Amino acid sequence: MRIEFTKMHGLGNDFVVLDGRTGGLPPVDTTLAAALADRHTGIGCDQLIVLAPSDRGDFRMRIFNADGSEVEACGNATRAVGLLNGRPARIETLGGMVSTTPTDNGISVEMGKPRFGWQDIPLGYAMDTYKMPVAWEELVAPIAVNVGNPHAIFFVEDPYKIDMARLGPLVENDPLFPERINVNVAAVTARDAITLRVWERGAGLTRACGTGACATAVGAMRRGLVDRKVTVTLPGGPLVIEWREDDEIVMTGPATESFRGSFDLADYGVIPGKVEA
Template sequence: MRVEFSKMHGLGNDFIVLDARKVSLPAIDTGVARALADRRTGIGCDQLIVLEPSETADFRMRIFNHDGGEVGACGNASRAVALLHGAAASVETSGGTIRVEPTENGASVDMGEPRFDWNAIPLEYAMDTSAMPVGWDGLDQPGAVNVGNPHVIFFVGETDTVPLDRIGPEIETDPLFPERVNVNVATIESRTHIRLRVWERGVGLTRACGTGACATAVHAMRRGLVEREVTVTLPGGDLVIAWGEDNRILMTGPATESYRGSFEWSDFA
C-alpha cells in the first residue's frame, strides 16, 4: 500500500502528517511511528501526526512522538494541521478538543484551559504546583501545568547556561512524574517577553514546543511575572501566547509545509 504524506514544521519542530480522514490506513503502533520518525532510516520527524474522522469534532488528530509514544497535545503540529486543513476547525485530541484557524502567516490555536491540580499534571503525590518544593542539580521550585500534556517549568537567569541535554532526561523520567514530563527552562526578559528552551519527553531537545510555550507563559502569568499576552522566543522563533479572561489559551505563530511525498507502508510496518 502506497501512502501519501506531508512534511511540515512549526519553528523547526517538524512533523510527518498522514491524512486518514477519507482513505483508511492500517493500524499505527509504536513500531511504525518510531520507524517513520527515524532520521537515518525513515522519513524523519519530531512527531508523526495522523488525521482521522471524529464523531465529536471536525476531525481527530493523533500525535506520536519520535520514540513512538502517543501523546495528548502538540501546539506546533496544531498550527501545521490548521494550515493543511485550510479553514477554521474543531480538532479532537486525546488531550481535549481544540480549535484551529489559519492566519496570514501561520495559524492560531485555541489550546483550551490549563490545569494546575497536582493529580491533573499528574504528579506522584500532592503538592503546590505553583512553587513545587523539589529540585534537580541547581534547578528548583518549578511550576507544573498540564495543557493537554504535562510540563514542568523552571525560571532561570539565562536559559543557555542550563545543560538541558543532560538534566532534561533525568527530570523527564523522575518518579515524581508517572507519565513523564516535558522540561522547560525560561528567562523572563520583560513583562511581555519570555525566552525558552524545552526538553520534550520522547523527543529530546527541540527547536520549538508549542505546548511548552503555552505552559511556561501561563505559569509566568499565574505568578504575576508577565502580562496576559506575551511573546515566547524559542530557538526556532517566536510564538505569541495569550491567556484570556475566559481561562482559555490562544497560541499564534507560523507553520510551514516543506514538501509532500509517498512511501510503501510495508517498508515501515
C-alpha cells in the same frame, strides 16, 4: 501499499502528517511511528501526526513522539494541521478539543484551559504545583501546568546555560512524574517577553514546542511575572501566547509545509490489514 505523507514544521519542530480523514490508512502503532520518525532509516521527524475522522469535531488528530509514544497534545503540530486544513476547524485530541483559525500572522489555536492540580499533571503524590519544593541540581522550584500535556517550568537567568541534554532526561523520567514530563527552562526578559528552551518527553530537545510556550507563559502569568499576552521566543522563533479572561489559552504563530512524498509500508515491515477507522 504506498502511503502519502506531508512533511511540515512549526518553527523547526517538524512533523510527518498522515491524512486518513477519508480512510485508507493502516493501523498506526508505536513501532511504525518510531520507524517513520527515525532520521536515519525513516522519513525523520519530532512527531508523527495521524488525522482520522471524528464524531466530536471536524476531525481527530493523533500525536506520536519520535520514540513511538502516543501523547495528548502538540501546539506546533496543531498549527501545521490547521495550515494543511486551510480553514477554521475543531480538532479532537487526547488532550481535549482544540480550535484552529488561519490568520494574517499564521495560524491561531485555541488550546483549551490550563490545569494546575497535582492529579492533573499528574504527580506521584500530592504537592502544591505553584512552586514545587523539589530540585534537580540548578533546576529548582518549578511550576507545573497541564495544557493538554504535562509541563514543568523552571525560571532561570539564562536558558542557554542549562545543560538540557543531561538534565532534561533526568527530570523527564523522575518517579515524581509517573507519565513523564516536558521540561521547560525559561527567562523572563520583559513584561511581555520570555525566552524558552524545551526538552520534550519522548522527543528530546526540540527547536520549538507550542504547548511548552503555552505552559511557560501561563506559569509566568500565574506567578505575576508577565502580563496576559506575551511573545515566547524559542530557538526556532517566536510564538504569541494570550491567556484570555475566559481562561482559554490562545497561541498564534507560523507553520510551514516542507514537502510531500510517499513510502511503501513493506519497507517498514508492515503487512497491510484493515484500514484505520
